[in-house]
Amino acid sequence: MTDTAGDAVDPGIGGELRLSGRKICKSFGPAQVLFDVSIDLRAGEVHALLGENGAGKSTLVKILSGYHQPTEGELVLDGANVSFADSAVGEAHGVILIHQELNLAEQLTVEENIFLGREIKRGWFLDKVAMRAEAKRLLSQLQCNVDPRARIRDLAVSDRQMVEIAKALSKKADILILDEPTAVLTGREVDILFDQIRRLREQGVAILYISHKLDEIKAIADRVTVLRDGRHIITEPVAELTKDDMARLMVGRDITQMFPDRVSDTSAPIVLSVRDLSLAGQVRDASFDLHKGEVLGFAGIVGAGRTALMEAIIGLREKSSGVIERNGKPVRISSLQDAKDCGIAYLTKDRKGSGLLLNMDMRPNLTLLALEKFGRVILDRKAEEAALERAIAAFDIRAADRKAKVGDFSGGNQQKLLLAKVMETDPDIVIIDEPTRGIDIGTKSQIYHFIGDLTDRGKSVILLSSEMPEMLGLSDRIAVMAAGRITGILEGNDRNEHEIMRHATGISGQEGVSVHERT
């Protein structure tokens, strides 16, 4: 069969048609997840793939890159039908998928990872000099100053992402699929990544870019395809759609209210007070108060010490000094158990690494933190099932199968389950670190409303987030950290992006620290 140039082809912006999926259907067992989806990638074009968690984006790109085989439908590469038996065949044709979860060997060095399986050799031996030079060249192209000899396990997640991209570049990818590449990147790194994507586009690479972030799609993509419930909804030039259009197409309904309506009351009693808390090398003299029913945001760039501060408060890290008061009384918290006893709960930002047991189903995950509630000698399975029933209803966890492993859940459902797990301890204070990382817009809004419900019930929330809209949309006050210090606590009209950035970059606010330290 040759190119029948038909149904799948939309009027494109970029150059020649490279890879298309025609009427792709995919079923896993009896369950169909993709229905007649068509998509085409053109040389020199950034094509965005947009959809809620569970819309079938990942399945589609896995089919395009050879990780899965379509149940029906066909792949057409440069006008000829192709079938990728596995991802290696896809890569041989220049189609490379960079996964959401990075695939790097942690114990190996950067250069070893870049050339893994394709080592440059000289006779029987590895040509380390050549590999190092090439790795250096690729990384400097990405303006990434990671040492090629550094081990992956020692690198920040954002640097690992750059290494993944360098690896793809070294494979001469001319059809590059990026699955939520910015989920773990900071603002500056996103800029660098976008520069790279633009550069690759100019070189004629066809790029498929998956993201939940509408801003990013506006900024980088030429065309966008929206998937919903496994079906193709629309393919349009990005310029023709507003962000609201995209959100509506993706969710299938209007999101009338992204954030909950909340009434803040700064005269409410103080439930948590932290004074001069220090953590060797990470946090210095942090002091703040948390009121009942309040959302206190913590903003700052990555590495500012926000997570370290919170983990010190809840006893996961050893603090070098400082006092914590709960309802006006000093408390000693030296383990998570102590924090739990004080009514403080913590939602980790690393839901896969520290939040959930991915190889288990929902029930043991839900009850793990509050296990003593379900029996001190023998666990009461019925009570556990009842708790799961309640949690599924309360947090709208959509699992087709109750016995499914949590690792197979979408990010949104995982996050809801994690929230439910933490709420099983019935805390008064909930510390939430990056509540919506890698989550689609519909679920995000749900989580924001859950947070609103918490404060309505008189609970207090500390919110750590790198996403400015949710920081501004949820927080009553915003504490900003820079280099391990709280550089200011912004209230009222000061809660804006400009002030946050000024304090986060240390331009402003040293006096803010001293003011607060003396209160």
Place this chain on the structure above:
Amino acid sequence: MSGLERSGQNASSRFSIDFKALGPFLALVLLFILGTSINDAFLSSGNLSNIFTRSAFIGIIAVGATFVITAGGIDLSVGSMAAFISGAMIVVMNGLVETLGPGLETVLIGVVLSIVLGIGAGAINGLVSTKGKIEAFIVTLGTMGIYRSLVTYMADGGTLSLDFEIRGTYRPVYYGDLLGIPVPVLVFLAVAVAGYVLLNMTPFGRKCFAIGSNEQVARYSAIHVDRVKTMTYVIQGICVSVATIIYVPRLGSASSSTGVLWELEAIAAVIIGGTMLKGGYGRIWGTVIGAIMLTTIGNILNLTDAISNYLNGAVQGLIIIVAVFLQRGDWRRKKSK
């Protein structure tokens, strides 16, 4: 990713879990059919009772190993520990004959000593690996050598023999029976039931699963990881001491060759039973069946001339590898591709 996809993937994982649950049992049934077809004597009550009694040592130790492995650890020292504990029991009981006589008191003191040593040895393994942050493989490799050389030292390089009169008192613990069921089999059953309840129905067992699945998640779930892990080694130590208490009256002696390679047989029983070596998933009944299978293989080879009894180890090894291969479950998916 999607809800639909999830249920699809689950269809296959449900299959493999069923296989995990039933696989060892089916394999044991097959072995029994094979045994019967080779020799009618296989199913005689004498032979079956012999198989179960002999399974008891490794089985009881393997129940303890199921805890350690489920929580993501490994204990290589159990064979040496058993030798050391039996040596210490014999020395102390022999020494007490003069003052207390060869009666029940002496044996009871020996039994208590065994339990205390088991708890102590297990606690050493657990505390050194958790507090010292040394991998359990290395710690127990070290204690394996230590316990083994202690028994060699106590026996002065030779064999420690239990006093003849104490043997008479102690004998029923191995050779006795209750309602026709040999005492070791009863003890094995009791240990297995207790192990099952502890691993599957208590908060402690749940914590073992959690730690074996992901230690970091366990830590972030307010679980005292070090404490729970140490407890699994203590449970292992208690199991070794119970097995030793049954073992001593059978042989009546201990030497540097006592319990050699038991650690590997125990681990093999655990793995055949469907527990994952990397932790996070453990099955007590699987372990029990695994231990019985290992003994049955030896027994069948004894009853037939087709394969030399000297190849016992080879057949066992083959069975271990095949069992794990079948349990992995993805061999089927590959075929269907």
